[in-house]
Every structure is written in C-alpha cells, then in structure tokens.
Amino acid sequence: MISLSNKIFLVAPEALTALASRLGHFRTKNVAVKQLTLALLGAILFALPTAQAVQAKDMEIVVWAPADQNERYRFEAVALAANVLNEELKIENRDINVIVSSRSFTGAQTWQQLKQGFSLAVEAGQGPHIIVGGHEDIPVWGSAGLILPIEDSVDLEAWPFSDVFTSLWPIMSWNGQIWGVPQDAESRPFFGWNPHLKAIGYSDADIAALPAKIKRGQYTLQNVLEDAKKIQDKGLVEKGYGFYPRATKGGDYWQFYAVQKGGDMIDAKSGKLILDKGALLGYYQFFHDAVFKYEVTKKNHLGMEWDQWYNEVANGKAGLWHGGTWHYARYTRREGLKDFFDKVTFSLIPSGGPGGKATTLTHPLTYLISRQTKGEELEIAGRLITIVSEPRLNTLHAIASAHLGISTAQTKVSQYSDDRWTAEATELLKSAFALPNSINFGKYDTLVWKGLTAAWSGDLSPEQAVDTVVKEMKATMGDQVIIR
Amino acid sequence: MLPASVTVTLFFVIPVMMTFVFSFTTMSSDTGILGNRYIVTKATILDLTEHGIDAALVRQLGHKVFRFNDAGLAKIREIGLDSSLVKEIEEKLSGDEFASEKALFAALKQLINRPRSFKHRKAISKSVVNTITNQEFRTAAAFRAGLVANGIKVDDATFGQLLDLTNTSWRWTTDNYVELLASDFTFKILANTAFYVFFTLLFNVGFALVLALATFYMPSGQSKFFRAVWLIPRISPSVIYVMLWKWFTFDSGFMSYFLGSLGVEPENWLNEFPWTFVIIVNGFVGASMGMIIFASAVLAIPADVLRAAEVDGAYPMQQVRRIILPLMAWPILFITSYQTLSLLTSFEYILLLTDGGPGFFTTETWALNAYHTALSNYFGNLRYGFGATLAVVLVFFGVALSLLYLRLFDFKKLVAEPLIEN
Numbered sequence: 001m002i003s004l005s006n007k008i009f010l011v012a013p014e015a016l017t018a019l020a021s022r023l024g025h026f027r028t029k030n031v032a033v034k035q036l037t038l039a040l041l042g043a044i045l046f047a048l049p050t051a052q053a054v055q056a057k058d059m060e061i062v063v064w065a066p067a068d069q070n071e072r073y074r075f076e077a078v079a080l081a082a083n084v085l086n087e088e089l090k091i092e093n094r095d096i097n098v099i100v101s102s103r104s105f106t107g108a109q110t111w112q113q114l115k116q117g118f119s120l121a122v123e124a125g126q127g128p129h130i131i132v133g134g135h136e137d138i139p140v141w142g143s144a145g146l147i148l149p150i151e152d153s154v155d156l157e158a159w160p161f162s163d164v165f166t167s168l169w170p171i172m173s174w175n176g177q178i179w180g181v182p183q184d185a186e187s188r189p190f191f192g193w194n195p196h197l198k199a200i201g202y203s204d205a206d207i208a209a210l211p212a213k214i215k216r217g218q219y220t221l222q223n224v225l226e227d228a229k230k231i232q233d234k235g236l237v238e239k240g241y242g243f244y245p246r247a248t249k250g251g252d253y254w255q256f257y258a259v260q261k262g263g264d265m266i267d268a269k270s271g272k273l274i275l276d277k278g279a280l281l282g283y284y285q286f287f288h289d290a291v292f293k294y295e296v297t298k299k300n301h302l303g304m305e306w307d308q309w310y311n312e313v314a315n316g317k318a319g320l321w322h323g324g325t326w327h328y329a330r331y332t333r334r335e336g337l338k339d340f341f342d343k344v345t346f347s348l349i350p351s352g353g354p355g356g357k358a359t360t361l362t363h364p365l366t367y368l369i370s371r372q373t374k375g376e377e378l379e380i381a382g383r384l385i386t387i388v389s390e391p392r393l394n395t396l397h398a399i400a401s402a403h404l405g406i407s408t409a410q411t412k413v414s415q416y417s418d419d420r421w422t423a424e425a426t427e428l429l430k431s432a433f434a435l436p437n438s439i440n441f442g443k444y445d446t447l448v449w450k451g452l453t454a455a456w457s458g459d460l461s462p463e464q465a466v467d468t469v470v471k472e473m474k475a476t477m478g479d480q481v482i483i484r
Numbered sequence: 485m486l487p488a489s490v491t492v493t494l495f496f497v498i499p500v501m502m503t504f505v506f507s508f509t510t511m512s513s514d515t516g517i518l519g520n521r522y523i524v525t526k527a528t529i530l531d532l533t534e535h536g537i538d539a540a541l542v543r544q545l546g547h548k549v550f551r552f553n554d555a556g557l558a559k560i561r562e563i564g565l566d567s568s569l570v571k572e573i574e575e576k577l578s579g580d581e582f583a584s585e586k587a588l589f590a591a592l593k594q595l596i597n598r599p600r601s602f603k604h605r606k607a608i609s610k611s612v613v614n615t616i617t618n619q620e621f622r623t624a625a626a627f628r629a630g631l632v633a634n635g636i637k638v639d640d641a642t643f644g645q646l647l648d649l650t651n652t653s654w655r656w657t658t659d660n661y662v663e664l665l666a667s668d669f670t671f672k673i674l675a676n677t678a679f680y681v682f683f684t685l686l687f688n689v690g691f692a693l694v695l696a697l698a699t700f701y702m703p704s705g706q707s708k709f710f711r712a713v714w715l716i717p718r719i720s721p722s723v724i725y726v727m728l729w730k731w732f733t734f735d736s737g738f739m740s741y742f743l744g745s746l747g748v749e750p751e752n753w754l755n756e757f758p759w760t761f762v763i764i765v766n767g768f769v770g771a772s773m774g775m776i777i778f779a780s781a782v783l784a785i786p787a788d789v790l791r792a793a794e795v796d797g798a799y800p801m802q803q804v805r806r807i808i809l810p811l812m813a814w815p816i817l818f819i820t821s822y823q824t825l826s827l828l829t830s831f832e833y834i835l836l837l838t839d840g841g842p843g844f845f846t847t848e849t850w851a852l853n854a855y856h857t858a859l860s861n862y863f864g865n866l867r868y869g870f871g872a873t874l875a876v877v878l879v880f881f882g883v884a885l886s887l888l889y890l891r892l893f894d895f896k897k898l899v900a901e902p903l904i905e906n
Contacts, residue, residue, distance in 0.1 A: 175527050
C-alpha cells in the first residue's frame with residue numbers, strides 16, 4: 001500500500017501540473033484562475049502524505065509507572081521506543097500508529113497507589129496495557145489473573161533478552177513461568193564516610209581494601225557497630241549517628257536477615273516462605289544492640305523525614321549507613337556532594353557473623369503486560385517492551401536515576417561504562433539476592449517488620465520479638481510459612 | 485419516613501450487609517474479586533499431590549506435549565502462515581511429538597521455510613500444544629471440557645476436588661473470624677481503640693466546652709477571633725496539620741529546641757510519647773467542631789435566665805454548673821455520640837502521624853487496622869475479606885454504642901417539646 005501511495009506521490013506532481021496547465025490553457029485564458037487551480041491542486045498534493053498518515057490506525061498503549069523526576073524514563077523510554085516501532089511498522093506495511101500515553105505515580109504513597117490502583121482498575125476492566133511493577137507484584141497479580149506471562153508475548157531467547165543478566169530471570173519468575181522483563185536493577189549498598197574512617201585509624205589502603213574484606217566475610221556487622229562507636233566516641237558525629245540506617249520501612253531491612261546464618265526466605269522446592277528463628281534473632285539483635293548496647297543508632301530513628309536523612313548522610317553527619325544505588329543521584333545532585341568517591345566507600349552489606357554471608361538486596365522493577373491487552377495490542381506491547389529493553393534506551397534510565405543496567409551489552413554502552421558509579425556498582429549485583437515472589441509475602445513481611453520496630457524501640461527484647469512474630473505467624477499463617 | 489428509610493437502606497443497611505457477606509470470603513488482591521478462575525499451575529500440581537490426588541492423574545494434569553496430529557495441523561492452517569511453510573510442516577512434522585517448546589522451536593528452525601517471527605513460532609506452538617497446565621477456565625463446564633480435550637478422565641468426586649484446588653478465585657470461609665480470635669493482637673488493638681476513643685473524646689468534648697464557655701464570657705470581637713483561631717485545626721488540610729505537628733515534635737523540631745534550652749536532650753517526642761500526640765492532634769480537631777456547636781448552644785440560652793441568675797448573685801462558675809450545662813445536655817449528647825462514632829471509624833490523623841506504630845501495633849486502632857488490612861499493604865497484597873471482618877466488628881461496636889447513648893441520654897425526653905421557649 002505504501003509503495004502504491006509512493007508511486008502516486010512521485011508521479012502526481014508532473015501529471016497534475018500538466019493537467020492544471022491544460023485546464024488553464026484550454027478552458028480559460030484567465031491567469032488568476034490558472035494560479036488558483038494550481039494552488040488548489042498543490043494543496044491537495046501536500047495534503048496527500050498527511051491523509052495517508054491519518055489513515056494508519058491509531059493504537060493507544062497506556063503505561064503506568066512509579067517514577068519521580070529522575071526515573072521518568074521508566075515511561076518516557078516507552079514513548080521513545082514507540083517512535084522506533086512506528087518506523088518498523090511502516091516498513092512492514094502495517095497500518096498501525098502506536099501512541100504511548102502514560103501515567104506516573106510519585107510521592108510518599110507511590111507504591112500503594114500504584115498497586116491498589118492497578119488491582120482495582122484491571123478488575124473493573126480498565127487500567128493500563130503495560131505496568132511497571134515491583135517483582136513481588138508478580139505472584140499477587142499473576143494469581144489474580146491481572147497480568148499475562150510475558151514469555152508468551154516476547155521472545156526471551158532473542159536479543160535483547162538473551163543478553164539480560166541471567167540472575168535477573170528467576171526474580172521475574174513465579175509458578176513456573178516468566179511474567180515480566182527487568183526494567184532496571186539496583187543494589188542496596190553499605191556506605192562509609194571516608195574522612196571519619198580515617199579519623200579512627202583507617203589508612204587509604206585499608207579503606208580501599210574494605211569492600212573486598214566485607215565480601216570475604218572478614219568484616220562483619222559486629223565490626224560495623226564497633227567502628228560506629230569509635231566514630232561517635234571521637235566526636236566526629238553526634239550520638240545516634242554512628243550507624244544511620246534507612247529512614248523508613250523498606251525491603252532493605254531484609255538484608256540484615258539475609259546476611260545471617262540460615263537467613264533464607266523461600267523454599268525453592270515447595271515455594272513456601274521460610275522464617276529462620278536464628279537468623280531473625282541475629283537481625284533483631286543487631287538493631288537492638290545498635291540502639292541500646294552501642295548507642296550508635298537512635299531509638300526513634302525510624303519514621304524520620306527523608307529530606308533530613310539524605311542531607312545528613314551526604315554531608316558527613318553519619319558514620320556508616322546503608323542505602324540504594326539510586327542514592328548516588330540524590331547525594332551528588334540535590335545534596336551537592338561533589339567528591340563522592342573520595343568521601344564515600346560502598347560495599348555489600350557485611351555478614352552477620354559466622355555462617356553468614358555478605359550480600360545486598362536487588363529489587364528490580366519489571367515491565368508487565370496487563371490482561372487488558374488483547375489481540376494486536378498484545379503484540380505491540382510486547383514489541384515496545386522489547387525495544388525499550390535495548391541497552392541504549394535502558395541506559396537512559398540507568399544514568400538518569402543511578403539505577404543499574406539489565407544486560408551485559410549495556411555495560412559496554414559508553415554512557416553507561418563512562419559513568420563510574422553505575423560501572424562499579426554493577427559489580428555488587430553479582431552477590432545480590434531478591435525478595436521472594438510469594439502471594440503470602442505481604443503478611444509475612446508486615447509481621448517481621450513489626451517485630452523489628454518492637455526490638456528497636458526496646459518495647460520487647462530481641463528474643464521476645466522473635467517469639468511474638470513466630471507465635472503470630474503460626475496462628476495466622478499456618479502452614480504457609482516454614483518456621484525452623 | 486420514606487426518604488429516611490431509603491437513605492438508611494442505601495447508605496447503611498446495604499453497605500453493612502455487603503461488608504458482612506464479604507467478611508465470609510477469602511477475597512484479596514491475589515484472588516481477585518471477580519468470579520471463578522480454574523487453572524492448573526506448577527503450584528497446583530504440588531498442592532494436588534499434598535491433598536492426596538491420585539499420582540497418575542497428577543502426572544496427566546502436569547503433562548505437556550506438542551503434538552502434530554490432525555487437530556493441531558488443522559489449527560496451523562488457520563494461522564495465516566505461508567503455504568510453503570504449512571506444506572513443509574505437513575510433510576516433515578506430521579505425527580511428531582515434542583516434550584518442550586524449546587524442542588519444538590529447534591525442530592521448526594530446521595525447516596527450509598522456517599517461521600522467522602516469534603509471533604508465528606508461538607502461534608504454531610499454541611496450535612499443537614496439548615496440556616491443561618496454565619490454561620485459564622472461567623467456568624466448571626469449560627474446565628471439564630478442557631480436561632476431556634486433553635484426554636483426562638476424572639470421576640465426579642475427583643472433579644469436585646479439582647475444582648476446589650485449582651480455583652484461584654476467592655471462596656467462602658469462616659476462617660477470618662477464626663484468625664481474628666487466634667491473633668494475639670486482636671485484643672491489643674481493641675484495647676488501643678477503647679483507650680484512644682475514650683481519652684480523645686474526653687479531651688475534645690472537655691476542651692470544646694472550655695473554649696465555648698471561655699469565649700462566651702469574652703467581648704464579642706475577641707470571642708470571634710479566638711473561635712476563628714481554634715477552628716484552624718479543623719479547616720487545615722490534614723496532611724499539612726500533621727506535618728506541622730511532626731516538625732514540632734521531631735528531634736530537630738521546635739519542641740526539642742525549646743526543651744534543649746532547658747537542658748533536655750533532643751528526642752523524637754512523637755515516637756517517645758505516641759499516644760499523647762495522637763490524642764492531642766485528634767482532640768484539637770474534634771474540639772474545634774464541638775466548640776462551634778457548644779458556642780451556639782450557649783448563645784441560644786435565653787439571656788433573661790442568665791441575667792436573672794446574675795441578679796440573684798450567681799458567679800459565672802455557678803451559672804455554668806446550674807444553668808448552662810443542664811440546658812446543654814442535648815448538644816453534649818450529640819457531640820459525644822457523634823465524636824465517639826467518628827473516632828471509632830476515623831484514622832487519617834493516626835495514619836499520617838504514627839501509622840499505628842512504633843513497634844507492635846502501639847497506636848494501631850481498629851479502623852486503621854482494617855484500612856491496613858484491606859487497602860494498604862507495603863508489598864501490595866490487600867486482604868479485602870479479612871478487612872471486611874474487621875469492619876463488621878466495628879459496625880457491631882458502633883451500633884451498640886449508639887444504642888447505649890440513646891438510652892443514657894434519654895433520647896425521647898430530649899426530643900420532646902422544649903420547656904423554656906414556651
């Protein structure tokens with residue numbers, strides 16, 4: 001069809017001018033009329049290509065994503081992908097013009113609004129075609145039939161998915177199927193403020209060797225508390241600022257369970273959640289000790305304002321802390337930390353002690369296709385997701401938001417490899433773990449979190465907190481959790 | 485009468501009935517709220533084995549094979565593939581079977597006219613796949629037909645069991661009530677709620693009365709000003725109002741700054757005394773509302789009565805005790821019962837202030853817990869059914885308290901003809 005139109009388009013100018021000229025010449029000698037006719041024909045001629053574009057059927061693909069300003073490429077890159085796809089469709093003589101419209105969720109209630117909004121919208125027969133969710137949404141939405149397994153819509157064996165870090169695929173899987181493709185990756189490093197470490201006796205070489213030492217398990221959470229105490233005792237930071245954890249609730253805290261001996265969260269065979277009492281105690285004990293024994297963390301730390309927290313850690317007001325790879329963007333831009341690599345050391349979260357292992361949490365977001373997507377839309381949504389996963393497009397998000405890339409080739413895209421932070425932080429990804437994909441995770445997480453806050457505030461001793469969590473979990477979750 | 489009963493039915497009876505019905509379901513984000521959905525997945529297969537379903541049947545249910553039989557080939561012809569490809573498939577693959585999609589795709593790759601696009605490979609795969617796994621059926625009849633199509637024969641009893649175990653949708657249950665009784669925190673949250681309602685009520689009704697009476701004895705201009713000032717908590721957006729309180733109570737906030745000058749170490753006072761602030765923050769909001777009602781009620785008391793009391797030598801305190809308060813029984817009843825019910829069900833200020841924390845349900849009230857359960861989970865699995873169970877308990881307490889108040893304040897007498905005006 002395009003070739004036919006092109007032909008008309010190519011032939012038409014001469015033919016029509018000739019026709020106009022004849023009309024002008026034979027029917028009337030009036031020059032004005034001749035010019036008018038020419039103008040009219042010219043207008044029709046110029047209108048032709050436009051008319052042709054209008055003929056292509058518009059297909060609107062709606063994308064929902066949790067995204068602040070730094071993370072706008074979660075949906076903007078899909079619109080960029082649509083430009084490429086539209087050209088591809090033209091070449092294929094397909095009569096489709098893809099239009100991406102998006103809705104971003106931001107602010108303190110981002111996740112709750114997104115998750116609840118998506119569930120209710122799709123149940124009501126509305127909602128987006130593509131949603132950027134957390135990987136933990138896969139079991140919940142998959143079980144409810146709100147999303148479709150992506151393995152049926154895109155070729156995961158082909159480029160660019162064939163190049164995606166293999167460690168990310170299990171995180172995208174649930175119940176024997178692959179449901180989404182990674183939108184980004186990240187890790188949640190442990191940070192140290194170098195000037196303070198030097199002040200308590202670390203040499204430059206010691207600091208440089210610290211991440212490797214942590215990885216080998218030679219520097220543990222016990223050492224964290226001791227160093228934090230030294231930093232505080234030297235008066236380098238205020239009381240309660242020696243170890244400065246994340247300001248609010250988050251998956252990050254599971255890292256302190258995962259670094260303990262036996263800190264597993266899911267039984268791969270049965271798909272059931274695991275709660276290891278020993279690991280849980282180690283986790284609670286660490287924070288309880290940080291607050292009450294070493295006094296390096298504030299009793300009332302949790303629930304503080306993020307703005308204050310970011311400002312403090314980026315300005316050397318805390319000794320040791322933990323955060324996320326995306327914090328780099330915040331520290332170096334909004335908080336104005338100029339010489340990040342001189343001032344800050346980052347590594348895996350140190351091991352909890354003998355039998356434990358240093359690790360970090362990765363919480364990849366994922367492009368998912370909702371069940372609203374049917375027929376041709378399904379193919380188009382799949383192709384958009386394929387294009388948006390290309391290294392160069394994904395790198396826009398990685399660099400703009402300081403998240404990590406998803407594929408090997410991406411680490412070779414110059415924008416990515418030239419960026420010291422993403423290049424170095426990608427190394428942590430090799431030792432990362434992810435939260436389990438289980439429909440019972442929300443309930444399990446809520447209880448374990450409440451136990452932590454009780455041990456942290458001193459309402460309960462760590463042992464009592466463990467007992468309370470175990471008892472409540474047995475009473476309300478029955479055999480959904482393996483308690484060992 | 486009719487409009488009233490329609491309103492009550494529409495906005496009270498029906499929602500309550502529906503909540504009651506939902507409280508007997510397992511409805512949650514992962515079950516969805518729509519009807520049945522039968523699907524055999526990897527997890528179902530494990531579940532079936534645990535529930536003692538015949539091993540041979542379980543194997544059949546988990547079986548997946550890609551078979552180029554007549555039915556499969558017929559479907560392939562309908563895809564719209566190149567005729568040369570269809571012909572080649574018929575010639576080379578007819579009668580073949582593949583155990584996995586990977587093996588099938590590998591075989592397709594060997595064809596001269598091989599399908600290049602994933603879309604076509606997938607379409608061929610879908611045409612020849614023989615399996616019940618990961619196929620969604622919306623009705624029992626369709627599920628049965630699916631089983632038959634895959635050559636799986638089951639008796640009615642086993643089919644009933646299969647329907648139950650493969651259904652990912654919600655089901656009827658009394659477990660929500662069992663869970664409520666089993667949880668150690670049920671009583672704690674109930675006690676929290678009673679504590680919160682009682683003390684906040686005491687604070688806001690008491691404070692509202694104080695404000696109304698204090699401003700009553702002020703010159704008109706001043707009283708208007710103070711009443712307007714005390715309305716601020718009520719009229720400011722809740723998020724901003726709570727944020728101001730947070731700034732006030734943070735360890736770097738005004739309170740710590742002020743106490744710091746007295747030598748007190750900075751603290752996050754909100755986390756240190758969560759209940760105090762929950763009650764004050766809510767109390768001020770309620771007090772502004774009570775103040776308006778009480779202030780106008782005081783003004784409605786005929787001036788003659790108060791003047792006569794003054795002539796008789798009654799002090800303001802005596803006037804309040806002997807005249808004003810007795811004449812204000814009706815507004816006090818209204819505010820008390822209204823505030824009780826509204827405190828019982830409202831949670832926005834607690835949500836914004838402490839979110840029920842810190843620790844194990846420290847300031848979690850029943851309504852907030854229902855909200856957390858049914859509408860807000862950090863990782864997204866919302867439990868509508870269990871949330872409804874919590875709401876039913878709330879309705880029960882709400883109705884019981886309303887009846888108690890009506891009795892206590894002698895409603896009939898209060899709505900009788902007023903004695904003063906006539």
